Amino acid sequence: MTTPSASDGARPAGAGRAPSPAALGNAAAADEGQQSLLRLHQVGKNFGPVQALAGIDLDIPAGLVTAIVGDNGAGKTTLIKTISGIWQPDHGEIVWMGRPIHLHSPRDAAKLGIATVYQDLALCDNLDIVQNMFLGREAIRHWQLDENSMELSAKQTLSDLAVMSVRSIRQPVGSLSGGQRQAVAVAKAVMQEAKLVVMDEPTAALGVTQTRVVLDLIGRLARRNIAVVVISHNLNDVMAVADRVAVLHLGRLAAVGPTSRFDTQVIVDLMTTGASTRLRGDAAGSPSADPGNGGSQQSQDNALNAGEAL
């Protein structure tokens, strides 16, 4: 489990929200690959004739929140399913902590410390919080489930994350609100010593209060030096919580960079057309990923250059 002292070195304190200048420097370093926990290099994925992903170059640094945005069909889901081992890429390579890896299943990913949190698929409503957090890796003592030690460490993890205000961690998960369920799923990943937590639409279907709880939680994960990848349709959430933004358009990376380089309008432009004339501080011109120019090295280079320039 990540200790607070480890996160201190990797990231300035209090950088959970909009990045401070120091955090920006850190993110830039990550782009050079020094801090990169996970690196996708020219990753592509086809489903028959359909090119779902092409030439994706993306660095996921530890201790930062990377938001992946894009319109429906842009490849967001394909991308996280590739990261979490559900699908294998057809092209390119995935580098984890400097080592190329091949993920054949979600279990492979989980073993490395890549945890994916789905809003609805992750928890058993009829089991209580402790039982859910330890599902699949129960503690055993004298041939029996060691309920006490599991309850103690679940309690510890939840209080470390400081999100749960439940009365008892022995209540069934089905009785929790959406935000609390999300928190349990994240706490489960943290307890299993995940280094990278992938969250698919973590705030969809949540109310304002619960959304705030989940966004706070995401910030707290990053402060524990855990890399967080968030997919979201809600650009307000993205701007609030992400340190870095990656915009996908028709299976290509339209742009990637620190959140400060984007605003909602720029992201919308990039999501819908793959280009924006208003990208802040973009000396090299807008990144382009011409959808009609499928698979061309030129457009991939452009996207890559745009990403590096940021």
Next chain:
Amino acid sequence: MSTDVHEPPPDAVAQADAAAAESAGLAAPEIIANSLGEYARIWAKRVRNGESGALPVILGLVAIVVYFQVRSSLFLSTGNLVNLLVQGAPFILLGMAEVFVLLLGEIDLSIGYGGAIGATVTAWLAFSTPWWIAILGGLAATTVLGAILGTLITRLGLPSFVVTLAGFLGFEGLLIELVARSGHGTGGTIPISNSIIVDLTSGNLTPVASWIVIMAVVVVAGVFMILRDRRRRLSGLVTPPVSVTALKIATMAVAGVVVVLVSNTNRGLATTPLRGLPWVVLVVLGMLMLWTALLGRTRFGRYIYAIGGNAEAARRAGVNVIMIRTLAFTLCGMTAGVAGIVYASRLGSISTDVDGGQLVLFAVAGAVIGGTHLFGGRGKMLNAVLGGLVVAAIYNGLYLLGLQAAPTDMVTALVLLAAVTVDALARRGRRSA
């Protein structure tokens, strides 16, 4: 950058918070109550929220007992009460078998005839081997049958309803074939030749032994509960109030004393007294404790509940869903074997006339009446005991009133419908709570 957030009306937020606060009441009262009074309040709240647990079945049992006692003074006689326990044993055991698969959200329609096949194998083996080999042989047969059905269902992804319906038909045929080939008995009936197997249901402990055994069970269970609370307290975890634990142990002790007092009263003639706890009560108690421990205290049990609650989540957590489901059907078959042997022991024989359809429906009815959720994830072995007793009480009471099979079946069907309705309404209550 746009900063305006589309705020829902403030009362929606308040409602969400209120719902979250309310949901705290749904935790088991043991873990959040600090006193007996608070325990009772939380418990009452849970009942209102649809988490009624064993309450409906206990109320139903009381109502049934009162009704039949008013209609026939014989119902509460000690002879009939002990008879009720013995009669109920096969229903209870079949219900326990069904709980394994009901918890997964599956059903096994084959266990009536499956159990009868186990009884046939035991009866056949009993002609030439010691009683325990005969029983183990019978159990092995039903375990294998359960494993075959379970494998078909899980490996091929077939619906359990259809596969076990095929089992229902196929096992009836297999039963007829087995009885014919055994070369024992006549007219499709094999007698149980071993007196020990017959004594499973017709034999009794001595009155003194009855006291010793039941009190030992109560003391062991009580000490176990106290030690568990103590360990939780030492670990710094929330512990149920001492008064609640004491009340539970007292309830167990009173139930034990009543059962022994009833069993130890002479229910025979003055000249040939009949006293003591039937052996089969111990068989049921033993199975109850064994399976309760398996479901509650092992990974296997935890995974059964997890798969019943959300199979996809269990799979993602690394649970071997196929293996656990296959094992559940296997244990279901094995428990059905115990039920079949007890059933044959009570009749003193096993015949091709056994109504496996009625048996399995009584088993499902018993488990559901007792509070096991038909769609998986919720239920306990104790539910099957309580529900099996309800089914046996209806069966026994209507028989005492001289009613025939037709009204008996229809009344049981109505009780089953009532139980499923209570279950569905409770679920709706949970969702809207």
